[in-house]
Amino acid sequence: MSKYGKLPLNRASTYYLILLASLLGTQQSALASKLPENHFQIHGFLTQAYVKTTDNRFFGDSQDGSFDFREIGANASYRFNPKLMASAQLLSRVAGDMYNGSLTVDYAQLDYTFHMSERARYGALLGRTKNPLGFYNDTRDVAATRPGIFMPQAIYWDRVRNMVLSNDGVQFYADNSNGLHRFSLQLLAGKTPIDENVEKSYLDPSLNASMDQDGVTTGGRLLYEWDGGRLRLALSNAMLKLDSRTTILPPGSIDIDYWVLSAQYNHGPWRLTAEYMEEPIDYQGFANLLDSADTTVDGYYLQGDYRLHSDWELLLRYEQSHYDKDDRYGSKVSTISGLPPYNFYSKLWTAGLLWEPTEQLMLRAEFSQVEGVIFLSNLENPIPSERVKDWNLFSLLISYSF
Amino acid sequence: MRMTSWPDGVPIQVFVMGDKTRLHASFSKEILGVFPHQLRRAWNRQIFAGTGQAPAKVDTEQEMLDKVATTPGAIGYTSEELINEQIRKIAVE
Numbered sequence: 001m002s003k004y005g006k007l008p009l010n011r012a013s014t015y016y017l018i019l020l021a022s023l024l025g026t027q028q029s030a031l032a033s034k035l036p037e038n039h040f041q042i043h044g045f046l047t048q049a050y051v052k053t054t055d056n057r058f059f060g061d062s063q064d065g066s067f068d069f070r071e072i073g074a075n076a077s078y079r080f081n082p083k084l085m086a087s088a089q090l091l092s093r094v095a096g097d098m099y100n101g102s103l104t105v106d107y108a109q110l111d112y113t114f115h116m117s118e119r120a121r122y123g124a125l126l127g128r129t130k131n132p133l134g135f136y137n138d139t140r141d142v143a144a145t146r147p148g149i150f151m152p153q154a155i156y157w158d159r160v161r162n163m164v165l166s167n168d169g170v171q172f173y174a175d176n177s178n179g180l181h182r183f184s185l186q187l188l189a190g191k192t193p194i195d196e197n198v199e200k201s202y203l204d205p206s207l208n209a210s211m212d213q214d215g216v217t218t219g220g221r222l223l224y225e226w227d228g229g230r231l232r233l234a235l236s237n238a239m240l241k242l243d244s245r246t247t248i249l250p251p252g253s254i255d256i257d258y259w260v261l262s263a264q265y266n267h268g269p270w271r272l273t274a275e276y277m278e279e280p281i282d283y284q285g286f287a288n289l290l291d292s293a294d295t296t297v298d299g300y301y302l303q304g305d306y307r308l309h310s311d312w313e314l315l316l317r318y319e320q321s322h323y324d325k326d327d328r329y330g331s332k333v334s335t336i337s338g339l340p341p342y343n344f345y346s347k348l349w350t351a352g353l354l355w356e357p358t359e360q361l362m363l364r365a366e367f368s369q370v371e372g373v374i375f376l377s378n379l380e381n382p383i384p385s386e387r388v389k390d391w392n393l394f395s396l397l398i399s400y401s402f
Numbered sequence: 403m404r405m406t407s408w409p410d411g412v413p414i415q416v417f418v419m420g421d422k423t424r425l426h427a428s429f430s431k432e433i434l435g436v437f438p439h440q441l442r443r444a445w446n447r448q449i450f451a452g453t454g455q456a457p458a459k460v461d462t463e464q465e466m467l468d469k470v471a472t473t474p475g476a477i478g479y480t481s482e483e484l485i486n487e488q489i490r491k492i493a494v495e
Binding site: 019020021022036037038039041043045073075077079081082083085087088089107109111113116117118121125129130138139142144145175228229266269307310356358359401 | 406489
């Protein structure tokens, strides 16, 4: 159990905390097979955001003020016994021109624990599972768990979210605790549901690419936690190959390798988080016409959160993304492509306020100052000459979860 | 949330009170060393990734005592010495 932020027990206090355990069950073996009363659970969330930008389109017609950012999800879980659980979540997500709100199966999985003790837990998930990339990917669409109104785009791109969102296959997990140390390893292999957002990001929209996955996605995450999460460190990866056909070029394939390094420190009301992403992209085939497009995309963010009061929190975040880590501000690729350099990087400062008046309700307000447009969707901003280098973003969010 | 049964195989049933109650806040901060909102986020990360289930909520301390006493494998907390023969008190440190 964690000890960070632990307050000394007040000796003068008139009450004491007492941990309780039922004596039933441990003595009455006839009851041992009885399931907990809440072994079947239903949870859900409803999120609506408002997005206003000075220029460029982000989650809809944001220059006029957009309400096209809405997330509705519901899940059910059933525990058959302490080792076996089934769970599934349905999601409807409206995100400007990127997602139209159609219903998708977010995950649908069976979780079987092979071994469980106080120190260790090993098991496997089978079905559609969420990809554990970085600290936040597996619950990125749940406002109550993510670090702001928008995910930090430097790591968790909305324009290519499906590439790393989930997998149809298998995932193994191993948890080991030893004193203050905890190691958690997840490994996955499976098919990734690719969509138009991915097709229009890795090849120019004018090529009308259609992509199919070649083989399976492999990846996983190694997480280390010290002192119950006071310090958290993680290394995550997802690797996949996309076979691509276009209306103009000969066929080819794109190798994508996605690495994320994560660190977080929690102390009392403070939380400091940093994540770094590196993504080498290798274009093969296409009659060698796209060989010069090979690049390594990278990005990072630093975020500080401060809990002002039990219901209020402040956040400050800085993030930066580069199309080519060796050409950070796009000067070379600008010469080759003929597009202004600000198409190939982004820098964002975000300040925000969070209010959680009840356990279920959350409200956020954020303001971002942005330079560059790399994280904007080609579907939302198809005409390069209409993209503006310096712009501001203001957003509000209300979310209810149960 | 990580262990779902006791070593003898009996399922664990965790009972908690609301985030805003003084007792839950004390339990979170003094025993677990985290704020109630941090605990809730950790639960939510599992509940909405399908890898865990939420603890059961009770509204009063009397309900906490009754539930822990009558549910096999149950665990919870209280502020008062209302212990009876159906409940075992666990020393914390």
